[in-house]
Amino acid sequence: MHMTAQDSRGSRASTIFIVDDDSGTQQLLADTLSYKGYATRCLSSGRLALTAAAEDPPDLILLDVMMPDMDGFEVCRLLKMDQATRFIPVVMVTSFNEKAMRLKGIAAGADDFISKPIDATEILLRTRNLLLVKQYNDFLKEHAGILEQQVRLRTEELEKVIAELRTTHQQLVQQEKMATIGQLTAGIAHEINNPIGFIASNVTSLGKYCERFLTFIKAQQTTLAACLPDPDQAERLQAMGNQLKLERIIDDVPNIIRETMEGVDRLKSIVMDLKCFSRVNDAEQSIADINQCLESTLNIAGNELKYKTIVKREYGELPPFSCHPQQLNQVFMNLLVNAAHAIDTKGEITVRSWSSNGWIHVSISDTGCGISEQHLSRIFEPFFTTKEPGRGTGLGLSISNEIVRNHGGRIEVESLVGQGSTFTVSIPMKSQGHG
Ligand SMILES: Nc1ncnc2c1ncn2[C@@H]1O[C@H](COP(=O)(O)OP(=O)(O)OP(=O)(O)O)[C@@H](O)[C@H]1O
Numbered sequence: 001m002h003m004t005a006q007d008s009r010g011s012r013a014s015t016i017f018i019v020d021d022d023s024g025t026q027q028l029l030a031d032t033l034s035y036k037g038y039a040t041r042c043l044s045s046g047r048l049a050l051t052a053a054a055e056d057p058p059d060l061i062l063l064d065v066m067m068p069d070m071d072g073f074e075v076c077r078l079l080k081m082d083q084a085t086r087f088i089p090v091v092m093v094t095s096f097n098e099k100a101m102r103l104k105g106i107a108a109g110a111d112d113f114i115s116k117p118i119d120a121t122e123i124l125l126r127t128r129n130l131l132l133v134k135q136y137n138d139f140l141k142e143h144a145g146i147l148e149q150q151v152r153l154r155t156e157e158l159e160k161v162i163a164e165l166r167t168t169h170q171q172l173v174q175q176e177k178m179a180t181i182g183q184l185t186a187g188i189a190h191e192i193n194n195p196i197g198f199i200a201s202n203v204t205s206l207g208k209y210c211e212r213f214l215t216f217i218k219a220q221q222t223t224l225a226a227c228l229p230d231p232d233q234a235e236r237l238q239a240m241g242n243q244l245k246l247e248r249i250i251d252d253v254p255n256i257i258r259e260t261m262e263g264v265d266r267l268k269s270i271v272m273d274l275k276c277f278s279r280v281n282d283a284e285q286s287i288a289d290i291n292q293c294l295e296s297t298l299n300i301a302g303n304e305l306k307y308k309t310i311v312k313r314e315y316g317e318l319p320p321f322s323c324h325p326q327q328l329n330q331v332f333m334n335l336l337v338n339a340a341h342a343i344d345t346k347g348e349i350t351v352r353s354w355s356s357n358g359w360i361h362v363s364i365s366d367t368g369c370g371i372s373e374q375h376l377s378r379i380f381e382p383f384f385t386t387k388e389p390g391r392g393t394g395l396g397l398s399i400s401n402e403i404v405r406n407h408g409g410r411i412e413v414e415s416l417v418g419q420g421s422t423f424t425v426s427i428p429m430k431s432q433g434h435g
Pocket residue numbers: 334338339342366368369370371375379380384385386387391392393394395396397398421
């Protein structure tokens with residue numbers, strides 16, 4: 001590196017502080033250095049030098065040892081302790097050419113010494129060498145900083161890539177899981193559907209047959225009672241009937257048939273859910289008004305909602321768009337029923353719709369129980385439910401999620417335990433993958 005009085009960027013002359021209480025020495029040093037093109041600044045005390053160095057650090061300091069308020073050793077020590085000034089080379093100017101003094105200077109952190117009376121060649125030589133070292137130092141520091149910055153950026157990029165890979169991996173696992181479950185459920189639904197069909201029709205027939213039997217038995221009893229010659233026989237028959245608890249059985253048969261039919265109906269709806277879950281692509285695609293869909297779903301869900309909730313509607317203007325309305329209705333129905341279930345005795349459900357930047361959004365908020373952190377990550381899993389058997393199969397949200405994903409959209413949840421939840425469905429108007 002070629003040394004001039006310019007600094008490493010060549011844009012300004014190197015600045016040198018001359019710290020000395022003697023104006024004669026100041027002048028002599030300033031003249032010698034200015035002549036070679038260095039910018040000098042004379043300071044007559046240690047304190048002034050410390051303040052000036054902190055404000056605008058020079059490239060080199062020539063520091064007198066013997067000064068009245070604070071000696072050169074102390075000034076040097078303070079300069080070397082401060083992070084902002086510790087890299088400025090300090091040359092101690094001393095009239096004592098003693099070893100002890102120099103050792104004290106070295107202990108205070110001095111970088112070099114020159115002796116009084118001042119020799120111009122010596123001072124220029126030492127100045128040049130120390131400035132050169134400082135330039136190297138500055139260069140290294142600057143580049144170490146740039147390197148550190150680059151390493152940090154690369155590390156951040158790598159961390160991002162790793163996080164993306166992890167997410168993609170999880171999504172793949174999830175998709176694989178959904179596909180397997182889809183196939184399984186389609187198979188199970190198909191297998192269960194046939195027996196449910198004949199159970200339903202047989203139970204219905206049984207019900208009708210029982211009714212006829214009962215009518216006939218009652219008629220028989222009346223006729224028998226009227227025409228049996230021996231009253232004992234009639235009593236014996238009566239006693240036998242009592243023993244067999246015939247009356248209770250006769251009363252109970254319609255209940256048993258009704259309950260069995262309810263069970264069959266529940267089975268049917270579970271199978272429908274399962275079918276829907278595994279074949280969400282089947283339904284027709286058409287142009288729909290989502291606000292109308294919401295309204296009709298709210299009507300159907302009325303029973304579930306009307307006793308304990310006040311439903312607020314905040315519909316925005318939505319352009320009609322092409323989708324599978326029956327499927328989206330099913331999504332809204334699931335979300336509404338979940339919201340109603342989350343409300344214990346009295347609460348509010350707010351249904352909002354709006355569009356922005358080519359997307360349609362529908363949010364369903366409730367003031368219900370909320371979802372704990374630990375459950376939040378699992379609610380979209382098929383068969384995950386916190387409801388008692390018979391009240392929930394745990395398929396609602398996973399079906400809904402699948403439907404919305406097939407529309408190219410997503411469902412997001414925000415929830416606070418004890419305060420409520422908001423499920424937001426977002427679908428792009430130019431959705432792909434569901435045609
Ligand atoms: N609005 C909500 N507030 C509180 N918890 C909710 C809400 N929506 C869903 N959950 C939680 O997520 C679980 C899964 O919901 P999902 O709709 O998939 O199944 P489910 O309602 O339990 O049964 P299904 O909908 O099949 O009848 C619920 O059991 C409940 O714990």
